[in-house]
Amino acid sequence: MTGRTLRRQPWAAPALLLLTLIGVGALVAAIDAGTQPATASGAPSQTQVAKGSALFAEGCASCHGPAGEGTTDGPSLIGVGAASVDFQVTTGRMPLAAPNVQAMRKPPSYDREETLALAAYVAALGPGPAIPSGSVVDEWRDASVAKGGELFRVNCAQCHNFAGRGGALSDGRYAPSLMSSTPLEIYEAMLTGPQSMPVFADTSLPPESKAEIIAYIENLKQEPNPGGLDLGRFGPVTEGLFLWTAGMGALVAAAIWIGARVR
Amino acid sequence: MTATITPPAGPVQRGAEATYDYLDQRLGLSALLKTNVRKIFPDHWSFMLGEIALYSFIVVLLTGTFLTFFYKPSVTEIIYDGSYLPLRGIPMSEAYASTLNISFDIRGGLLMRQIHHWAALFFVAAISVHMFRVFFTGAFRKPREFNWLIGVSLLVLALLAGFAGYSLPDDLLSGTGLRIAAGIMQSIPVVGTWLVFLAFEGEFPGTAFIPRLYTIHVLLVPGLILALITAHLILVFYQKHTQYPGKGRTNTNVVGYPLLPVYVAKAGGFFFIVFGVLTLISALVTINPIWLYGPYMPDQVTAGSQPDWYIGFLEGALRMMPAWELLIFGYPISLNVLVPALILPGLIFTLIALYPFIEAWVTGDRREHHLLDRPRNAATRTALGVMGLTFYVVLFINGGNDVIATTFDLSINSITWAMRILLILGPWAAFVVTKRICLGLQRRDRDLLLHGRETGRILRLPSGEFVEVHEPVSEERAAILMARQDVRPLPLPPATDADGVRTPGLWHRRVRSRLSQWWYRDDIPAVTPAELAAAQSHIRHELAAAESMGVLPHEPELSEALSRH
Numbered sequence: 001m002t003g004r005t006l007r008r009q010p011w012a013a014p015a016l017l018l019l020t021l022i023g024v025g026a027l028v029a030a031i032d033a034g035t036q037p038a039t040a041s042g043a044p045s046q047t048q049v050a051k052g053s054a055l056f057a058e059g060c061a062s063c064h065g066p067a068g069e070g071t072t073d074g075p076s077l078i079g080v081g082a083a084s085v086d087f088q089v090t091t092g093r094m095p096l097a098a099p100n101v102q103a104m105r106k107p108p109s110y111d112r113e114e115t116l117a118l119a120a121y122v123a124a125l126g127p128g129p130a131i132p133s134g135s136v137v138d139e140w141r142d143a144s145v146a147k148g149g150e151l152f153r154v155n156c157a158q159c160h161n162f163a164g165r166g167g168a169l170s171d172g173r174y175a176p177s178l179m180s181s182t183p184l185e186i187y188e189a190m191l192t193g194p195q196s197m198p199v200f201a202d203t204s205l206p207p208e209s210k211a212e213i214i215a216y217i218e219n220l221k222q223e224p225n226p227g228g229l230d231l232g233r234f235g236p237v238t239e240g241l242f243l244w245t246a247g248m249g250a251l252v253a254a255a256i257w258i259g260a261r262v263r
Numbered sequence: 264m265t266a267t268i269t270p271p272a273g274p275v276q277r278g279a280e281a282t283y284d285y286l287d288q289r290l291g292l293s294a295l296l297k298t299n300v301r302k303i304f305p306d307h308w309s310f311m312l313g314e315i316a317l318y319s320f321i322v323v324l325l326t327g328t329f330l331t332f333f334y335k336p337s338v339t340e341i342i343y344d345g346s347y348l349p350l351r352g353i354p355m356s357e358a359y360a361s362t363l364n365i366s367f368d369i370r371g372g373l374l375m376r377q378i379h380h381w382a383a384l385f386f387v388a389a390i391s392v393h394m395f396r397v398f399f400t401g402a403f404r405k406p407r408e409f410n411w412l413i414g415v416s417l418l419v420l421a422l423l424a425g426f427a428g429y430s431l432p433d434d435l436l437s438g439t440g441l442r443i444a445a446g447i448m449q450s451i452p453v454v455g456t457w458l459v460f461l462a463f464e465g466e467f468p469g470t471a472f473i474p475r476l477y478t479i480h481v482l483l484v485p486g487l488i489l490a491l492i493t494a495h496l497i498l499v500f501y502q503k504h505t506q507y508p509g510k511g512r513t514n515t516n517v518v519g520y521p522l523l524p525v526y527v528a529k530a531g532g533f534f535f536i537v538f539g540v541l542t543l544i545s546a547l548v549t550i551n552p553i554w555l556y557g558p559y560m561p562d563q564v565t566a567g568s569q570p571d572w573y574i575g576f577l578e579g580a581l582r583m584m585p586a587w588e589l590l591i592f593g594y595p596i597s598l599n600v601l602v603p604a605l606i607l608p609g610l611i612f613t614l615i616a617l618y619p620f621i622e623a624w625v626t627g628d629r630r631e632h633h634l635l636d637r638p639r640n641a642a643t644r645t646a647l648g649v650m651g652l653t654f655y656v657v658l659f660i661n662g663g664n665d666v667i668a669t670t671f672d673l674s675i676n677s678i679t680w681a682m683r684i685l686l687i688l689g690p691w692a693a694f695v696v697t698k699r700i701c702l703g704l705q706r707r708d709r710d711l712l713l714h715g716r717e718t719g720r721i722l723r724l725p726s727g728e729f730v731e732v733h734e735p736v737s738e739e740r741a742a743i744l745m746a747r748q749d750v751r752p753l754p755l756p757p758a759t760d761a762d763g764v765r766t767p768g769l770w771h772r773r774v775r776s777r778l779s780q781w782w783y784r785d786d787i788p789a790v791t792p793a794e795l796a797a798a799q800s801h802i803r804h805e806l807a808a809a810e811s812m813g814v815l816p817h818e819p820e821l822s823e824a825l826s827r828h
């Protein structure tokens with residue numbers, strides 16, 4: 001892992017700031033988190049936790065309780081870990097706008113610094129998966145896309161569709177499209193298993209495999225379509241729709257045209 | 264053809280004549296052509312829907328032949344090392360690998376695959392639309408019932424061909440489809456498990472099925488389709504094509520254009536249009552991107568696993584059926600699979616096949632029909648057709664319930680429930696609404712004939728009254744509108760004949776008579792020629808009176824229209 005690739009990440013600067021703040025010991029713990037869900041209790045700075053606590057009281061406590069212990073409107077956050085908070089807040093799911101079957105992805109309400117403060121605060125409530133370090137996440141750049149494809153089809157496609165375009169689950173729930181998820185978000189989603197998604201712990205899906213899956217999803221995002229328009233990559237349903245609208249429309253119009261052209 | 268001056272024959276023409284002579288002396292072409300080349304075919308765009316089916320089938324045959332050069336029907340496992348990087352090093356069957364090769368390593372292969380697949384989808388779509396044309400115009404009536412039966416067989420064979428082809432690449436979707444097919448076979452009581460063993464030569468998926476499907480897909484089914492299409496077209500030729508009612512068209516003549524040159528030119532041109540449109544779409548729009556689906560592995564499945572559109576109604580039925588199971592003598596009977604996947608399509612296709620005979624029985628109509636019905640004039644049939652279509656479309660939509668749920672942010676469970684209710688209520692509503700619309704149109708036709716066309720010109724009579732000038736409809740229009748004839752429903756049979764003997768088959772004849780009365784019940788009385796004559800002379804008198812009173816300025820155009828009647 002080189003500094004050059006690290007700097008390419010939009011979140012690199014604040015992350016570095018955090019890393020310096022929590023010191024070398026915590027750094028080691030964070031990298032370790034790649035292999036064993038670590039307690040992100042690696043002593044985040046008092047000021048950060050205090051800031052997080054204030055933000056939490058303001059924006060989250062109404063549903064999750066003043067000490068994150070949970071209310072009827074939101075689950076307990078004790079032990080969900082920094083990774084869960086980071087995922088939920090950067091994808092804009094939290095703070096939840098209104099109770100719904102499922103929290104929707106939307107533009108985030110907090111900047112990077114505030115997000116990390118919230119994560120530090122919740123991490124201090126109880127041990128849980130830490131935010132994976134930049135170097136661990138970045139391993140996807142050298143990972144095998146083909147292996148990732150196989151792992152993706154075994155572990156993810158049944159909910160997120162073969163091309164990561166999303167799919168329906170029961171009772172109005174759905175697995176969203178993965179086309180706008182960043183590698184860090186994908187990593188955190190696997191670590192924390194948001195809502196009806198299962199947790200893919202490092203014991204069952206080791207970090208190398210996670211990197212391969214991310215490599216496959218990143219490849220899907222930019223892979224060109226050799227066959228032309230992809231019709232959303234939803235499979236035969238949109239193909240059928242195209243056939244019965246544009247396709248048969250064109251042929252029947254041609255039949256009418258020729259039919260009218262007599263002599 | 265009437266030209267009298269013959270220009271000196273050029274080399275091309277001399278060559279053509281010599282060739283013709285050569286062939287004629289050996290094959291007796293003249294005699295054959297003389298009778299057939301000038302055969303008249305009626306003309307209407309809806310008669311070209313069958314041609315779309317024919318031409319897409321030809322395109323399927325041509326491109327399919329190309330694919331057989333490179334496809335390997337084998338499930339032997341190999342490690343892929345072709346040029347599609349995201350699958351390199353992955354174990355897969357030779358069938359899947361060879362399909363990837365066609366897509367990425369054979370020049371023009373991907374285009375050929377896409378034309379083949381799109382053309383197959385168009386083939387089935389065109390067959391269906393063609394069938395609806397034949398249905399709604401009553402073209403299946405005597406003497407064309409056999410051609411209807413051939414048509415239904417073609418439809419079933421087309422579905423079979425499509426399903427077999429869809430399963431050949433051995434990708435994740437086709438494997439999932441086969442697994443469902445195996446499950447359906449298994450649901451057949453008593454023999455199910457045994458049938459699966461027979462077809463797959465052991466447990467699913469096995470190694471035998473894909474090679475077998477291949478033979479079925481490239482040999483058996485296309486052979487049958489080809490043979491049946493030939494029979495179908497020969498029957499169209501010898502029974503003569505039907506025609507829509509119109510001026511000068513009767514049940515005993517055919518008004519149209521000769522096969523050569525007009526019809527052949529049109530048909531030839533249309534073939535190239537169909538081929539062109541199919542190629543254009545295939546060049547621009549992806550179909551069945553198997554490289555994204557990945558190879559079939561029994562432990563994998565993807566969201567959005569769907570069959571091609573023509574199997575969609577079965578998928579929808581499967582997704583709609585509640586999970587019911589019976590236990591008979593300790594054997595589970597999976598109604599949740601058996602009913603939607605076997606009993607339902609069996610019923611649907613049997614009903615379609617028998618329809619011409621059922622209708623003839625109900626109406627008691629044994630006449631030959633070479634003039635088509637306008638759909639409104641056969642209100643009950645049209646309503647029944649829309650009823651069936653509604654049932655089918657509801658099943659079809661439910662086949663894509665997951666994609667609809669994600670696209671429109673709905674719950675898949677509520678969609679399924681809505682579709683269950685619609686499946687039961689929708690067809691009845693469709694029947695009632697369609698019948699009403701047809702009767703409304705019948706009434707409008709009657710009004711048009713009896714009261715003439717509204718011209719939009721208002722007259723003020725000397726009495727101060729305002730009237731609108733009506734004009735008789737044109738002769739062409741009148742011929743079309745007059746095509747409907749009143750048919751008397753079958754009378755209720757007397758319980759006993761004159762000698763007091765009980766009528767034989769009384770119950771059966773009663774049912775039939777009731778059905779027949781229901782069939783024609785609400786029809787608006789057709790206009791008789793006498794009524795028409797009276798009505799037209801009335802319109803004419805009114806106009807003449809208005810003219811003579813000076814209320815209506817003399818209009819040569821109008822009086823001309825009048826005097827034609």
Ligand code: HEM
Pocket residue numbers: 309310311312313314316317320390391393394397402403407410411412413414415417418421488492495499503504505506
């Ligand atoms: C492989 C599929 C099929 C092909 C290639 C095909 C082709 C044709 C063609 C070219 C015609 C003459 C033009 C026309 O009326 O459109 C025709 C007529 C006809 N077809 Fe088909 N057809 C197919 C399937 C069917 C099906 C599924 C049905 C009904 C179940 C059907 C029933 C009929 C009937 C009754 C006629 C005579 C129509 C008339 O004389 O008005 N055909 N077919």
